[in-house]
Amino acid sequence: MEPVIAAHADWVGEALGIELMTPSSQPLARRLYRALRGWIQVGRLASGSRLPSSRRLARDLGVGRNTLLEAIEQLVAEGFLETRPGAGTFVADLPFGRGEAVSEALAEKPPSEAPEAALSARGERLLRFCASPGHHHAAFAPGVPALDRFPHELWQRLLKRHQRDAPEAWLDYRTQGGVTALREALCDYLRLSRSVRCRPEQVLVVQGAQQGFELIARMLSDPGDVAWLEEPGYGGAQACFDAAGLEMVAVPVDGEGLDLKRVPPGQAAPRLIYVTPSHQYPSGVTMSLPRRLALLEAAETHGAWIVEDDYDSEFRYGQRPIAALQGLSAAARVIYVGTLSKVLYPGLRLGYLVLPEALVAPFRRANARLHREGQYAVQAALAEFIAAGHFSRHVRRMRNCYRQRQALLRRALAPAVARGLALSEGQAGMHLVAWLDDRDIEQALVRRAAEQGIGLSPLSDYYLTPPGRPGLVLGYAGARDEEILRAGEWLARAWLALAESRDRAGAAETPRDKHV
16 A cells, blocks of 8 residues: 555645646546545545645645535545534544555556456346447438427427426326326227227336336246247347246247247247237238237137237338237237337337236236336327327328338339349338348348448347348338438449359359369
């Protein structure tokens, strides 16, 4: 340990002056506070030492006395210093100043010596489903709506009015499951547009679909229970169920949706079955009626709950939205999950569950305990947004916008499609899938796109069981027209170049193969 600095004005002032010579973007008071606290922690300022007067220290350092007092007062509040009326400011009687071993353990260490983050096994698994933070790319980002087309001014007027007129009760903890007007508006909308069977009391407003998945997993399953999930499927649901300790079983999807005949043999009965039947994510297929009926029967047989994620059903082109699975049977074991992130904007953080009658009370109580209810003024504004017809008009505008943006993307990719690049049908939704037959090409395109400032989502990442089919999930809804054309034309050129290079390499190998 370094020798103790005598609490004398010359020594302390000189040492602090040297400390302040190092360039820093931190406020001056914060730097003084950290320097003095660090000296106390390592024992360089001994317990009981008297500090020089604040006036003298401020004069010696050439700083304002209020700046110095701000640092000292913070240290007094945290217990590192103490003031004695008529005597001055002293270092408190702490283990650091007495030279005890605890001083080194609590001393502030440089970043290179900081302890490593020891994540739990569950935390490590969860990170597999989490994308690395980075720059948000508008072109090809899946699930991002057209934020440039949202009616911001109208929405702000509604928000301001409901925030201004919010009753005092909305400032308290709430346990009602959401604003009554919003639950009524959502119920009317779902009955008309999605054929959902519900009453307003069955609607539970949550802070996004992800929170809904988490609540379902906690309330209806225990660690070790089995969940069937679509393969490929949505990483957000996979992350929630994995974090809940469920054993996830991947069930393949084909042109008719989830295929129960391909459930891996020998599996235990599921507790949860997660599906996106109206527009499978990410493949885009719609579950056929025979498959839907078979799924409802399987849930009844196994005593399982179906989690129906209806994430972007509003955006179908050329036909009415497909009726929800939940509405096929009054006694169906289905929990309908809806989100407003895709229809309005992700930052809204509002979603909802439509619960079977028996689950309403326990889910409402658990949600209020675990997550707390809030944003009642925002919910009230949204209820008016729906009731006044703004929601329906916005959906119609976005449906036309996304249809046009998909057409732009297809036009940009046309040269590659003419040479064999396969695209999904795109009868609905906010993205297309480009099907590839070579994982090396998939990974090469992802790397090269990043160098161009273009974000590509590899389809193989959506599979629970590696290696997964190669491909690209191409979001187009959140990109402006010029971005779609630029990124789409680049992708077409890049795919053509890689495909031609592979073909040349294959042609060069063929004579040798024949000779062998």
